[in-house]
């Protein structure tokens with residue numbers, strides 16, 4: 186197991202490095218310069234680029250950038266908060282914490298609602314309950330987050346005035362409701378669908394019949410035998426869910442005017458604030474990769490068949 | 499002669515249809531997996547059940563112990579009707595799960611991968627409150643495991659750590675845990691290596707003798723069951739076509755389908771085997787979703803007549819203890 190974890194950690198670091206290089210190269214491939222505005226003269230641009238080391242050869246820039254990241258220096262912002270270290274912007278101004286709070290709520294809701302919904306649909310398969318849930322979850326995975334967010338905002342905040350239009354820094358429980366729903370709806374529905382399929386698959390296995398032959402009651406059959414076996418695909422899906430929730434938060438934070446990392450990231454992309462874009466990308470990627478690692482390890486722990494092979498390695 | 503013997507299981511006109519989706523939207527189709535099967539099983543005997551793959555043997559076995567809810571018909575266990583579609587009897591099975599057990603075709607699929615062997619065997623003990631305390635429970639699990647030739651240390655391992663033969667032993671220990679009277683053995687050896695098949699069969703026979711068990715022993719090949727069965731039933735496309743004492747059935751089959759089935763079995767004597775004409779069936783097995791009218795075998799039967807297409811033959815006793823369903827026999831053609 187230790188060997189397995191070490192192997193996975195090494196792999197994760199390699200992936201993170203790759204992401205850093207690719208982000209860097211992509212940033213450079215985009216035409217234009219952060220200092221390119223209508224008013225600036227070529228001399229001014231050259232001056233500004235020299236100041237931030239953007240005139241050096243590409244590989245030197247790349248090397249410096251990776252070197253600095255390894256010691257925790259994420260650079261300084263070029264535009265909106267000129268001269269402020271990116272690290273401070275991400276971690277100290279509460280942006281990261283705000284996004285994490287929002288994302289964590291969405292993740293928890295998606296899991297806590299998606300799994301029971303999937304179980305209910307599987308249990309009542311073919312009935313009107315299953316039909317209703319099927320329609321709901323299909324709509325849920327088809328509607329894009331930005332449409333849902335805008336719709337919720339217009340209906341419940343603007344028209345009905347039940348919730349605040351500007352969620353701000355999420356001061357109270359009420360301000361969480363719409364952003365969390367927007368962010369988690371797709372994943373709730375997706376997890377429900379996944380759970381239903383996986384549950385139905387489990388229900389038709391012979392070991393469920395074995396349990397039935399023993400005299401196990403139906404609800405225990407579903408909750409103990411079927412659920413434990415059908416959770417595995419859902420656990421593996423949690424890594425991608427997290428990645429999706431992070432990208433989704435860009436949209437949701439912008440829609441509900443939440444000053445989180447996502448909203449800031451969008452602004453930075455629009456103004457080509459390279460250091461901030463790269464730092465945010467790397468930090469978020471690191472987060473996703475870390476969660477995937479946790480998910481994978483949990484997965485091995487949950488399924489005895491896999492724990493064993495890991496031990497044998 | 500055998501009529502004084504007690505009938506432990508009686509099945510009358512048992513049907514099991516599966517609902518499946520058709521090609522068209524909202525269209526429903528039925529798989530007629532078991533169609534009007536009537537049989538009984540004497541206490542302490544082994545009734546063999548044979549037939550080609552997909553003919554409904556598994557479904558029949560599972561429906562008899564009500565792992566599948568019957569579509570219609572009547573099941574009587576030890577004199578008590580546990581299911582009767584006409585009188586609307588649907589007994590709670592909990593009590594009967596202690597008496598009727600099943601050993602599955604695929605041992606690895608039938609064991610919950612997330613439970614240890616001890617938990618798998620112990621769960622049945624807990625449900626039926628068969629042990630008073632933890633020590634007694636542990637002892638019982640150990641004795642069950644050793645009864646099927648496993649080690650007591652095996653109790654803490656997971657099913658995937660065992661070979662197919664050992665998994666089937668776990669499945670048997672699990673079935674025995676509740677001290678059953680009747681066990682459906684659904685092709686318990688077909689998924690196993692030839693080398694261990696006879697070990698398992700011998701073990702099942704020993705267990706039967708020790709505990710006075712009654713078996714419904716399913717196989718797709720007569721050669722597997724002819725030695726261990728007292729009587730053998732033959733199924734074709736969901737229906738029972740012939741049932742008789744083992745020796746009688748193997749040597750004097752009266753139904754055309756049984757005759758073809760047996761002609762495919764090699765005889766011990768090569769001379770005889772060559773001399774005997776092999777009857778080959780034409781065509782494929784029809785789908786149980788759309789079975790032929792009348793006698794279900796008429797599309798492939800060499801003796802089929804117009805009557806066979808129109809009218810379903812009745813399953814009846816032609817000589818003492820020898821049942822079959824074929825129009826030819828009614829016309830006195832049983833001398834073939």
Ligand SMILES: Nc1ncnc2c1ncn2[C@@H]1O[C@H](COP(=O)(O)OP(=O)(O)OP(=O)(O)O)[C@@H](O)[C@H]1O
Pocket residue numbers: 516517518529530531549550551552553554555556557558603718786
């Ligand atoms: N749950 C189900 N839903 C729909 N159809 C089914 C179901 N179970 C079995 N069937 C169908 O019923 C028929 C009989 O299947 P069954 O498994 O009883 O056959 P079998 O004689 O045991 O075959 P084998 O020798 O391969 O085990 C088959 O056509 C099968 O496709």
Ligand code: SF4
Pocket residue numbers: 753754755793794795796797799800801802803806811823824825826
């Ligand atoms: S009833 Fe007709 S078709 Fe069916 S087995 Fe007898 S002869 Fe053949």
Ligand SMILES: [Mg+2]
Pocket residue numbers: 555556557603684685
């Ligand atoms: Mg079968």
